[in-house]
Amino acid sequence: MQMTVVAIVNPIAGAGTNRQLLNRMLQLARLAGIEIDYRVTRRPGSARRMAAELSAGPKEAGSVRAVMAVGGDGTVREVADGLAGGPLSLMVWPTGTENLFAKSFRFQARPESAIDCLLRGQTRLIDLGQANGRSFLIVAGTGFDAEVVHRLVGMRTGHITHLTYSAPLWRTFWEHRFPRFRVYDQQTLLWNGQGLVFVGNLPRYSLGLRVIRDAICDDGLLDLCILPCRGRLRLIQHCVRTLLRTHVEHGGVLYRRLRSIRIESDDSVPVELDGEAAGRLPLEVSVRPGALRVLVPPGVTKL
The missing domain is CATH 2.60.200.40 (Tumour Suppressor Smad4)
Structure with missing residues (x-):
């Protein structure tokens, strides 16, 4: 079964400045036999909704290696919120200002690092905080x-x-x-x-x-x-x-x-x-x- 990755992209959070790097990652993914499903957010809450729909879909969940949040910490939080408690794993391509979560786990906006993570990365379980739901x-x-x-x-x-x-x-x-x-x-x-x-x-x-x-x-x-x-x-x-x-x-x-x-x-x-x-x-x-x-x-x- 071909490996699939869904990229949820926030176009405001600096993703435009990383366009060449993202295109390079797509090229490397094709060479590695990885399909990247590229989805762009339109408004606040879009990333969470997309991630939740993926997590709830049993057919898609079986073939998706990870859901890649392309954006800053706000985008990552939304995607994580949608994936919480589900079968899919979060991955990050950092394009924000601080990128605190990405730095904590050494995620980098480098095509080679992203492909290496997809091919050799390990899934870990972490806690989530809940604040007023x-x-x-x-x-x-x-x-x-x-x-x-x-x-x-x-x-x-x-x-x-x-x-x-x-x-x-x-x-x-x-x-x-x-x-x-x-x-x-x-x-x-x-x-x-x-x-x-x-x-x-x-x-x-x-x-x-x-x-x-x-x-x-x-x-x-x-x-x-x-x-x-x-x-x-x-x-x-x-x-x-x-x-x-x-x-x-x-x-x-x-x-x-x-x-x-x-x-x-x-x-x-x-x-x-x-x-x-x-x-x-x-x-x-x-x-x-x-x-x-x-x-x-x-x-x-x-x-």
Whole structure:
């Protein structure tokens, strides 16, 4: 049976700049006897719907080696959401700005690497986070970082670059009011105060920061990190400590591994999932252990 790969492509997330590389991959795939079924997303939610339809189709599922998400972390999250709990494996061709998930598993936008992954890669099961019914692979954040993301949504006109973040980041730095949060593990109150709240499944975060430093994506748990913060000076201090990866040891920081978390606030506080705007608090977060199959490149043994 010929190997088939379905590529779900986000044309906005930099895919155009990778057109020559993608064409080269298609050529190598034909030489290797691999059929690439190329599908383009049209609107938010398209990638999830396409992936879910593939996962639910028993005839197609039998011949599909993997579903390749071609895009940034938002596209990858949508495809993963559609594949969750199903028989098909996720693969990534990174074309976004941060590509945090791809970096975590050493996926590269190189034709030879992609074909090698298809021919020699191994399937691994990883956990998925659930936040108010929506999946996330990397992190759920609320407060400062989510406000930056929500501001960006109103300004986005095309492919996002690191420079695109500068204006919303600068405005948020000066205007953010650091709301109070209540964070629960089931009925137990863990936190009641101002701070930066992150729930993560993987340690990588924007700009090389590893806020959820010790997260492991196949341990059946989510990592909660709360950095106490009431102003800009403390925010800068947290950024420096996070760059040095010493923030967890700093006094006052709460770091736990949990299966479920509830986050509340009396204020209207934005939420982001894997760098995408995702509504506002309250937030119910839980883990789906081993819910996603990932076709990882050869040599990737530690998740």
